[in-house]
Amino acid sequence: MTAIAIRHYDHQQAALLRPLLLDVYAEVYQQAAQSDPFAAVDRFAEGLDAWSRRPGWTCVVGYEGDQAVGYAYGAPLPPAAPWWGGLLTAVPADVVQETGARTYALSELMVRTPWRGTGTSRRLHDALLAPRTEQRATLLVDQDHPKVHLLYQSWGWTTVGDLRPRIPSAPLFHAMLLDLPQQP
DSSP states (O other), X not given: OOOOEEEEEXXXXXXXXXXXXXXXXXXXXXXXXXXXXXGOHHXXXXXXXXXXXXXXXXXXXXXXXXXEEEEEXXXXXXXXXXXXXGBOSOOOGGGSOOOSSSEEEEEEXXXXXGGTTTTHHHHHHHHHHTTOOSSXXXXXXXXXXXXXXXXXXXXXXXXXXXXXXXXXXXXXXXEEEEEOOOOO
């Protein structure tokens, strides 16, 4: 494998990126989508369309040559964000209070199989979050994937509690937070 080049995108390129993001998703979740309605490509496409319309949506895609190897994307949470609506763990109210500039939600991070275990996911993660000006980031990890949860913990993320999004067939997630370095 050669070096991975990471390219940055924003909402203005979302429509052009959509087919690529859906293709990678369909490959990565091919097996899960056969039995889990939450992993269906159509359900993911709806979520992608909603996320990519949000102000501040950003995406990074890793390429080996002209082949996409993975990507990550997210957007800042608006005030009264529904993100925390499915939280099942009692937390202080200030933890879930959003201003529109406080929290960046890392919605998706995926790497195609041949590039797993190569550090690509960490590079995509870091490239997505490095330019962010928010105080913190949040993400959700499916509780059926304890290795992924441990990986995020090793990168400095902490678990806030259990969360089930108000989306049909949604699994139970760990809601996690990461303090972001403040930009000068």
